[in-house]
Amino acid sequence: MADYEVPKLNGEGYIDIPKIKPDAMAGKGPFVAKPDFQKALNFPTDFAADPEGGYELVPDWKERALAKMDDLRHRYRSLQLYLDICVKCGACTDKCHYYLGTQDPKNMPVARQDLMRKVYRRYFTFAGKHFPKLVGAVDLTEAVIDDWYNYYHQCSQCRRCSVYCPYGIDTAEVSMAAREILDHIGRGSKYNNEIIGKVFKVGNNLGLPQPALADTLEGLEEDVEADTGIKVRFPLDEEGAEVLLVTPSADFFAEPHVDGLMGYAKVFHEAGISWTLSSYASEGANFGMFIGSYENMRRIALRIREAAIKLKVKRIVFGECGHAWRVAYSFLNTLAGPFDFLDPKYPVPQHILEVTWGLIQEGKLVIDKSQNDDKVLTFHDSCNVARGSRMGDKPGGQFEYPRNVIKAVCNHFVDMPADTIHDATYCCGGGGGLLTDDLMELRVKGAQPRMEALKYVTEQQGVTHMAAICAICKSQFTKVIPYYGFKMDQIVSVHQLVSKALVLQRPVSVQARPDEDDDDDEDDNDDA
Amino acid sequence: MALEIGGKTIATDEEGYLENLSDWTPEVANAMAQAEEQPVTLTDEHWEIINFLREYYEEYQIAPAVRVLTKAVGKRLGADKGNSKYLYSLFPYGPGKQACKYAGLPKPTGCV
Numbered sequence: 001m002a003d004y005e006v007p008k009l010n011g012e013g014y015i016d017i018p019k020i021k022p023d024a025m026a027g028k029g030p031f032v033a034k035p036d037f038q039k040a041l042n043f044p045t046d047f048a049a050d051p052e053g054g055y056e057l058v059p060d061w062k063e064r065a066l067a068k069m070d071d072l073r074h075r076y077r078s079l080q081l082y083l084d085i086c087v088k089c090g091a092c093t094d095k096c097h098y099y100l101g102t103q104d105p106k107n108m109p110v111a112r113q114d115l116m117r118k119v120y121r122r123y124f125t126f127a128g129k130h131f132p133k134l135v136g137a138v139d140l141t142e143a144v145i146d147d148w149y150n151y152y153h154q155c156s157q158c159r160r161c162s163v164y165c166p167y168g169i170d171t172a173e174v175s176m177a178a179r180e181i182l183d184h185i186g187r188g189s190k191y192n193n194e195i196i197g198k199v200f201k202v203g204n205n206l207g208l209p210q211p212a213l214a215d216t217l218e219g220l221e222e223d224v225e226a227d228t229g230i231k232v233r234f235p236l237d238e239e240g241a242e243v244l245l246v247t248p249s250a251d252f253f254a255e256p257h258v259d260g261l262m263g264y265a266k267v268f269h270e271a272g273i274s275w276t277l278s279s280y281a282s283e284g285a286n287f288g289m290f291i292g293s294y295e296n297m298r299r300i301a302l303r304i305r306e307a308a309i310k311l312k313v314k315r316i317v318f319g320e321c322g323h324a325w326r327v328a329y330s331f332l333n334t335l336a337g338p339f340d341f342l343d344p345k346y347p348v349p350q351h352i353l354e355v356t357w358g359l360i361q362e363g364k365l366v367i368d369k370s371q372n373d374d375k376v377l378t379f380h381d382s383c384n385v386a387r388g389s390r391m392g393d394k395p396g397g398q399f400e401y402p403r404n405v406i407k408a409v410c411n412h413f414v415d416m417p418a419d420t421i422h423d424a425t426y427c428c429g430g431g432g433g434l435l436t437d438d439l440m441e442l443r444v445k446g447a448q449p450r451m452e453a454l455k456y457v458t459e460q461q462g463v464t465h466m467a468a469i470c471a472i473c474k475s476q477f478t479k480v481i482p483y484y485g486f487k488m489d490q491i492v493s494v495h496q497l498v499s500k501a502l503v504l505q506r507p508v509s510v511q512a513r514p515d516e517d518d519d520d521d522e523d524d525n526d527d528a
Numbered sequence: 529m530a531l532e533i534g535g536k537t538i539a540t541d542e543e544g545y546l547e548n549l550s551d552w553t554p555e556v557a558n559a560m561a562q563a564e565e566q567p568v569t570l571t572d573e574h575w576e577i578i579n580f581l582r583e584y585y586e587e588y589q590i591a592p593a594v595r596v597l598t599k600a601v602g603k604r605l606g607a608d609k610g611n612s613k614y615l616y617s618l619f620p621y622g623p624g625k626q627a628c629k630y631a632g633l634p635k636p637t638g639c640v
Binding site: 031190191194195198204205206207208209211212215216219220223248249250252253254255257258285321435437438471472474475 | 542543587593594595596612624625634636637638
C-alpha cells in the first residue's frame with residue numbers, strides 16, 4: 001500500500017535512537033492553500049498558481065516575511081527568547097517522534113528551530129548582520145522558505161522536546177510563528193486553512209450544517225433507545241440548558257469518536273444535567289492555534305462565547321479533544337472572556353472527564369464494569385492535554401482523571417512504559433494540523449514510538465485496546481495502526497467505555513420532549 | 529489535476545476530488561475508479577453506496593457520517609451489509625473518503 005518503508009517494531013517498548021539520514025523527508029510539504037482559502041482568514045491573497053501546479057509567493061515576499069517575523073518577536077517575547085537562548089546542548093535531539101520515525105536530522109527539534117533561528121540571526125542580531133558565517137546566519141531565500149514550509153509541517157507542536165529542554169524552549173511556538181509568517185506570504189497549508197474557513201462559514205471543521213447535525217443527533221437518539229430502551233436526548237440549540245457542550249465535530253461523524261459522544265449524553269442524562277450542543281459553535285477544535293494565528297484563534301473561540309450567551313447556559317463543558325482543551329483551559333478566558341455570566345460554582349471551562357469523574361466519586365452513576373471485561377485497556381495521553389493543561393485542582397490531574405475514569409468502568413487496565421506516558425507521552429503522529437492524507441508517510445513514521453509502546457504492552461500484558469481523549473489521536477491511530485499490524489477497532493474513546501458500563505437508572509430525560517411524554521394524547525387532554 | 533472523459537476535461541483538486549460538483553456524471557465515477565493505482569471496476573454494490581451518498585448530499589449538503597451510512601445501508605440492503613467492514617471491502621481507502629470522491633462529493637475535512 002505504501003511506497004515507503006513502514007518502520008519495523010523491535011518489541012522492546014522503546015525505540016533505539018536511529019542513525020541520521022539527511023534529507024530523508026525532504027519534499028514540498030503539504031498541499032498549499034489557494035488564495036480563496038486564505039481570504040476567509042484575512043491572509044494576503046496576492047499570489048497566483050504557477051505553471052507547475054503549485055503557487056508563487058506574494059510580491060515582496062522577503063520583506064513581508066521579515067516584517068512579520070519582526071512583528072511576532074515583539075508581540076511574543078517568548079519567541080524572541082527562544083530564538084536567542086538555545087545553547088545547542090542537544091537534549092531535545094532524540095525526543096521528537098518525527099525524528100525517531102524518519103531519521104531526518106532536520107526533524108531534531110533544535111535543527112527545526114534553527115531553520116528560523118539562522119534567519120532571525122541574519123536580520124535581527126548584531127553578530128548575524130556583520131559576521132553571518134561566524135554565527136551560522138543565512139539569508140532568507142526561496143529555498144529557505146521551502147525548507148520552512150516542509151519542516152514546520154513536520155512538527156505536531158506536541159512539545160515533548162520542551163519537557164527535556166533545560167531552558168524550556170517551546171518548539172511549538174517557533175513552528176506556530178513560522179506558519180504565521182508563511183501564511184502572510186502565500187504559503188498556508190490547505191488542510192488547516194480550508195478547515196478554519198469552514199468553521200467561519202458553517203460552524204465546524206467538517207462543514208456539517210445545522211440540518212445534517214440535527215439529523216445525525218436524532219439518529220443517535222434512536223440508536224441509544226434501541227440499545228437501552230431509554231430516550232436519552234442529544235439536544236441541539238436548546239435555550240436555557242444548564243451546560244453547553246463543545247466537542248470536536250469529528251464526534252458527530254467518525255468512529256470511535258461518536259461512541260464517545262454517546263457516552264457524554266448518557267452521563268448527562270443519568271446525572272439529570274440538562275445540556276445542549278450549539279450548531280453555531282459546533283466545533284471544539286481550534287485550528288487557529290496550529291497556524292499560530294492569534295486573530296483566527298480568537299475568532300473561533302468567540303463563537304463559543306456567543307453561543308453560550310445566546311443559549312443562556314450556566315456552564316461550558318468540553319468533550320474529548322486534545323488541543324481544544326489546551327485552548328480552552330489555557331487561553332479561553334483571555335481570548336473570549338470574561339465569563340462572568342456563567343455559574344461561578346463550576347470551573348470555566350470544564351472537561352467532560354471532570355464531570356464524569358466527579359459524578360463517579362459522588363456515587364451518582366451505576367456502573368457495571370464487567371461490560372468491558374472483553375478488553376484489556378491502556379491509555380494514550382494526548383500531547384496537548386498532557387503538556388498544556390490540567391484537570392481538577394491538583395498537579396497531574398490531567399493524567400489521573402482519564403485513568404481514574406477508565407479504571408472505574410473497566411476491570412483491566414495497564415499503562416504503557418513510563419517514558420511514553422504522562423508528560424513524556426508521544427504524539428499520535430497526526431497532531432498540530434498534520435492529519436491530512438498528503439502527509440501520510442510522516443504520519444505513519446511519526447506513530448512509531450507510540451506503536452513500540454503499544455506493541456510492548458500488547459505482547460507482555462495482553463492489552464487489547466488503547467483509549468484516547470482526542471479526536472485527532474483517534475482518527476490518526478485508526479488510520480495508521482493497521483500499518484503496524486493492529487486493527488483499527490482497537491482504538492476506543494474513553495467515554496465509549498463509560499457508555500458501555502453505565503447502567504441507566506433514570507427512565508425519563510430531564511429534557512424529554514413535551515410531545516413525547518407519552519404517545520397517547522389523551523393524558524394531555526385530561527390534564528387540561 | 530484533471531480527468532479526461534469523452535474528450536471533455538474535468539477539473540479535480542490535488543487529491544482527485546471534483547472542483548465543480550456539478551461536473552459529476554456516472555462516467556466521472558467510473559473514470560475516477562479506473563484512475564486509482566489499482567483500478568477499481570464499479571459494481572452494482574458500489575453503485576448502491578454511491579447513489580445513497582448522492583441522495584444524502586442532495587438533502588444535507590454534506591457526506592453522511594460513517595454511522596449514518598452503515599445504518600442506512602443496513603436498512604436498505606440487509607443487516608449483513610450494514611457495517612463498516614462491508615463498506616471497507618468495497619472502498620478500501622475508507623468509505624468516507626473514497627466513496628465520496630466517486631460520488632462527486634467534497635472530501636470530509638477535520639479531525640476525521
